[in-house]
Amino acid sequence: MSDTSSNSTDERIKEISSFRQALIRPELGGIVGTIAVFAFFLLFAFDSGMFNSQGVMNWSIVSAQFMIIAVGACLLMIAGEFDLSVGSMIGFAGMIIAILGVTLGYPMWLAIIITFALCVAIGALNGFIVIRTGLPSFIVTLAFLFILRGFTIFLPQTIERKTIIGGIREAAEGDPLASVFGGKIFGNVFNWMGDAGIIATFQRGTRAGDPVVDGIPMLIVWAILLVIFGHVLLTKTKFGNWIFASGGDPEAARNSGVPVNKVKMLMFMFTAFCACVFATCQVMEFGSAGADRGLLKEFEAIIAVVIGGALLTGGYGSVLGAALGALIFGVVQQGLFFAGVESSLFRVFLGVILLAAVILNTYIRRMITGER
Amino acid sequence: MNTRSTHAPIIQMQNIEKHFGAVIALAGVSIDVYPGECHCLLGDNGAGKSTFIKTMSGVHTPTKGEIIFDGQPMNFNDPRDAMEAGIATVHQHLAMIPLMSVSRNFFMGNEPVKKIAGLSFFDKDLADRVTMEEMRKMGINLRGPDQAVGTLSGGERQTVAISRAVYFGAKVLILDEPTSALGVRQTSNVLATIDKVRKQGVAVVFITHNVRHALAVGDRFTVLNRGQTLGTAQRGQITPEELQDMMAGGQELATLEGSLGGTV
């Protein structure tokens, strides 16, 4: 009975070098994928414009869009739940901003605040129903996918007799909160780079002489901030531990005193918040809200999260991984165009990458967690 | 090893009855547990063991009877009350989350925090250090605090759960069939852990239906049958055969045992 207290390690567990141990982490799949994808496009699409300033901005924005919704989806998935209403929420949030800010003429900052409150409340409702009924979140949020999309088509048609409401840019002119979502930063730096010939400038028209990229859109800033927030929350706080625990085994977590329901509820709300950030940035940039915005974005978010190494059933994953997944997704989506691949093959690629990522991630996860 | 003469019992369960509608799950069960002893609660499936420990850990309130904890009558309204008073339960399953690291599991629900710039952060350094130390005390050498619980054996997981409960101040540790799904070697690891915990002065309530496991580590033995106690015996006052017979309710097993050649 006393032999176990001696310092013998189990001889069946192989020694693992510290280098390898550092390598084997949830983000590994995402890191490897990112390197592979960039290597690939540098090879096949280097001189296609993909890596000039306009091209870089193009895939960065698309990746940032994915990142914003992937952070929410990632934390929610780790907490053991799904939200399929993200895409519809994007369309819905944009439409509410347009109706409040344009049709009803509210000041834009108020329209944005009300919309955020409404979206987060809908997120909470999602969570409440899932927790109270014990139904799979898949079903509950699928219902909201239809409900929100339905309202997004119905409301503008009833009020304005069309499915797209424009004029948001004009209504948001000079609004301080609107520029937090639709503005650009570091404009001076880019102007200077344009003048110095580091990046290309427009050659004709009213903007001749301006640099082709005139700042970092707030969309990208939001993406970076949300990724940092999500990563710190997940790995460096008490609450992050609760997120893992709630998704890993809700019963065990409850037995240990983790407020599982509260955690899940907050994650549903955070996911809705992320969708709302996405929507607000989008309507501020494009100046209109449409009934078709955000179609299928929920799946794109989930794909990014899964490429980033999260486990679909919860309890395991990484926000950094999800961010890399979003980057891979965005770079591939735009890069295939640059590389001149027939556009109908886009989905084939997406499927292949998803499959490869999941296989790779499964191996990595098994190594870490000892699943069999 | 028997320290009960020098202490008052930490918890006394007196004439506990629990009725679920027309079903009488417990019909007046009394036991007491002393600090530093391992009190084995034996019984066959359906004997009322689960109901009894759930009553003790605050999941059920007794229909009749009294719980005296540390000299005070106690009415636990939910498991958290019991947990805060120092009664911890380690369940057969649901103890650990395999996907999470040992240190995250160890501090699950009790995460240490440190303040940085006014914000609370999970104090991972402290958590890792404590986990490694506590695990070493229990004879488990981790590769590192980040090692996932999924890579541990079943016995090691029980040990982590037990040492976690003790670290967080459990005075009474209820172990619900910790050895029932384990192999021989892992069982002996868990029994060794129980022994260590007992020596630290924790009262251990060890639920099992395996007489040999109970005798290996128990100080006293209480047998439950059909919601009633058949008495409590001291170590050395009872043979395995007697315990076995009591669990089965007497005669039936004797005849069965005869036909199986005394191997049960």
Place this chain on the structure above:
Amino acid sequence: MKKVMKSLALGAALLTAPFAANAGGHGDDLSYVLVSHAPDSDSWWNTIKNGIALAGDQMGVSVEYRNPPTGDLADMARIIEQAAASGPNGIITTLSDYDVLKGPIMDAVASGIDVIIMNSGTPEQAREVGALMYVGQPEYDAGYAAGLRASGDGVGSFLCVNHYISSPSSTERCQGFADGLGVELGNQMIDSGQDPAEIKNRVLAYLSANPDTDAVLTLGPTSADPTLLALDENGMAGDIYFGTFDLGAEIVKGIKAGVISWGIDQQPFLQAYLPVVVLANYHRYGVLPGNNINSGPGFVTASGLEKVEAFAGEFR
């Protein structure tokens, strides 16, 4: 670790395989990109793809087709930005939402790329974004013309089967038709979705709830084909006045059988073919037509169906 390496190799192999099939097709000095707003599922755009392929062949230029897979116009804006960044000689694009698309298109124009607007949008909007010209059929006007025609045929109420309700131009077609008839649109437009079975059942449901409906208007093969089936099923085929936008194999059959009174042909082939020809000649010889080109509306009726029938779904 061996397993990791193996999975990596597998991933790399899968990634590179489809590219092998894609080599070639480039190498010409002129390259154009056509960006549409249509989701992958919309078969009508096949004619567009055939049109640019033929024009590309004949002119000796390369033309690529791009579209947002789900039909999300915000994604379409990114595709235009991307197309501009890849530095083609010209971009041919639809302008289905002026607010969303004007920014990216104006940026493309400003960075020295010639743009032609096709299909959706208006000649005015095309001029405002700085495009060379507009090739297409103004949707509201086409709907209005159809409404006038139907009104002349004694129609007073109708059902508009809108399979692409989120696109404003689809709604404009219904609105124009209503205005041509001189009636309120009101509830006469239904959101049918894109699924054939759903479209069919919604049409059946609407017609059984509103049996007095004089006419059915569909907006393209996506809604016309299931509507034909629906009318077959409830026995209204040939009895109810049936007009449709756009052509397709089933629509042509319907016109021939007398079930469909007319199809409004916006002649998508021209919308794809002409911009490529115009751009290539502009870039090679500096010649440019002085006006916008109206590719439609043209009403296709039972008389003179021969050519349409032969090339329906391919070039018509």
